Amino acid sequence: MTRTTSPVARALERIERLDPALHAFIEVWPREALDREREAVARGLPLGGRPFAVKGPTGIRSYAARRLLAAGGVPVGATSVPGPGTHWQTWGRGAGGRTVNPWRADRTPGGSSAGAAVAVAAGMADVATGSDGAGSVRIPAAWCGVFGLKTTNGLLPSPDRSGLASAGVLARSAAEAERWLRHVLEDGGEPAAPESVPSRPAGARPGPAGSWPGSPALPLPVVYSDDLGFAAVDPEVAAVVRAAVDRLVAAGTVRLLERDAGLLDPVDAWTAVRGGAPDDPAAVRVRRANDERLAALLGGGVLLLTPATPNRPHGHEGPGDLYSTALTWAFNLSGHPAASLPAGFTADGCPVGLQVVAPHGGDLRLVAAARTLEDALPAARRPPGAGEQ
Template identity: 75%
Template sequence: MTRTTSAVARALERIERLDPALHAFIEVWPETALAREREAVTRRLPLGGLPFAVKGPSGIRSYAARRLIAAGGIPVGATSVPGPGTHWQTWGQGAQGRTVNPWRADRTPGGSSAGSAVAVAAGMAELATGSDGAGSVRIPAAWCGVFGLRTTNGLLPSPDRSGLASAGVLARSAAAAEPYLRHVLAGRHDLDGRDVLDGYEPPAAWSLPLPLPAVYSEDLGFADVDPEVAAVVGGAVDRLVAAGTVRLLDRPAGLLVSAGAWTAVRGGAPDDLDAVRVRRTNDERLDVVLADGALLLTPVTPNRPHGHEGPGTVYSTALTWAFNLSGHPAASLPAGFTGDGCPVGLQLVAARGADLELLAAARAVEDALPAAPAPPLPGRR
């Protein structure tokens, strides 16, 4: 392996060429990355120099980043997060300006893992770390047309005192995200105290029996979903059923609106009476929906990527933050595009602690859907 042909060298070349227009990075570490790559190859570490990006200025110190580095992953830079005063947390501020959506520069990539999603979508990193407190991995994954997964609450150290945020990963596909789960979750234990990776085998040998039992909800009983977004996700679900990948169950999937409860918990008032009521009710309903290994399928967001001026009165988090409150792992997969060229995400939710099963389900879903294309970047090669 040489500098001119290595994965890290290629990632650094793409960052240099593409990031001046995309603004996905706040820092890039070419010399350190190449030195680490040489060491990883020499020591024959498992990841062998896999280039990845970290979320925000503190991302290099995260538990996930440390585990990936120990396994031979190479951090190439830190990605953008929202700038000061951006209440909605749905964009990023790179070193050279506001982060743009690689599919449409006039739209936001989502956030707060904004730069991580753009870096992966543009091929500037094989995968990227993220964190998700209300949808901050899933929303940018959906809007940039990549895979994103937030882990079960408490499975990995939380970057948020409220415990709502969990670590996550963004990658071009569920298969590409597998190294993150395999190396970051090593030695972690599920809610019953069992090693998460006990009995784990590589993805090629590890799958779930099809069809997967699933419940589909367009709106979780309350969200005002853009009809075209709903049509794209509904079409993807129909394709999964026709392919024999999913078998839909007749279970009610209506939840209580989570905005007030999430705000109370995030604000340090987890014992707020309404928040306790909403969480208890939604937990009971989700126990029914997800019983016997079933998945819950929804759109990731009720809206398509909005402009850089902001989302107006629409909560992009309407369909995501319920699962931060409940603690369930959830993933976003590319489902298709709206007529104006904006990616749409399909959300998969699984039982608490079923992170590896969720990854296996996501791989099966990807196999049944059209391959997600790469964005039409200038000078792409």
């Protein structure tokens, strides 16, 4: 293996060539990465020196990064997150400036795992670690046209004291994400089987666990909602996702069930929990009602499908009064694993994500199901200018 042909060398070349325009990275570690790649290959580690990126300045110390390093993954750099006072304006600030969407430079990539999604979309890393407290993996995955998973709350260690944020992964596809996720979840040298994943977050009330196998039988039972009963969704975004769902139905991949997918708007409950008031009576009522509705909705291993965001990527000036998190943060409150996978594009060239929500603890089952959905949808494209790896 030579520097000109190794996966890490190719990733570093793409970073050098593409990142001056995209600003996905705050730090890049070329020397360390090449050294780690050689060591991983020499030791015959399972990931064999495959390159990954980490979220933000502390990402290299995350549990997921440590597990990937132990399996022979190679961190090539730390990706951008929102800078001080720039949360809505940029959603990510790399070493050279604000992070831009690889599909349209005048739009944000989403956040807060902004650079992570851009790095994966542009092929500057095979996968990237992320974290998701309100949609911070799923929103940038949707807007950059990649796969993004928020794991079951409490499944992996998280520094977030509110309990809302969960570790996540971004990848070009669900199949690629599954490979890395299994290494993060492995126990005693063997990947964790789906049945060994905790069925509920710590302290949560009992509820039904997912029942479909690792290679799910078709058609998958699903419920579709374009607004969860409360969100104001861009009609074109909803139409793109609905067309993807119709394609899945026509292919025999999913079977639509008639179940009520309406939830209570979680905005005030999420804000109360994030602000340190989880026992606020109004927040408790909303969470209890939504937990009960989701338990009934997802019973028997049913999947919930929705748009990942109510809007397309907004400009760098911000979204105005619209909450891009409207369809994602309910599942940070409830703790369910949820993913976004590419569903198509709006007429102005913006990617749209299809959100898939599964029963608690069904993370590997969710990724397997997402892989099946991907197989029935058009293959994800590379952003303009990114070329092929």
